[in-house]
Amino acid sequence: MGIDLRMPLGALFGVLGLLLTLYGAATRGQPGTEPTGVPVNLIWGVVLLAFGLWMLLLARRARQASKM
Incomplete structure (x- = not known):
């Protein structure tokens, strides 16, 4: 069984995406954020x-497939 990088990559991209989404929603409409x-x-x-x-x-x- 090898190392499955999908779990840490998914967590990393998920957290970064959530932070960027929240930042984009919070700063939407402010001057200079949407040139x-x-x-x-x-x-x-x-x-x-x-x-x-x-x-x-x-x-x-x-x-789940590996447990079967």
Whole structure:
């Protein structure tokens, strides 16, 4: 059985995504945060959070499959 990196990577990306999403939501609409009109921090926070959750889901599925 090898090392499964999906669990720590999922946790890392999930936490970073959550922090970036919260920061993007908290600073939305403030001057200088959206020079292009697109809330970049909010969008990328959601992307990172989704990727982290996907990695955690894959790690959980692999762990359940190895127990069978």
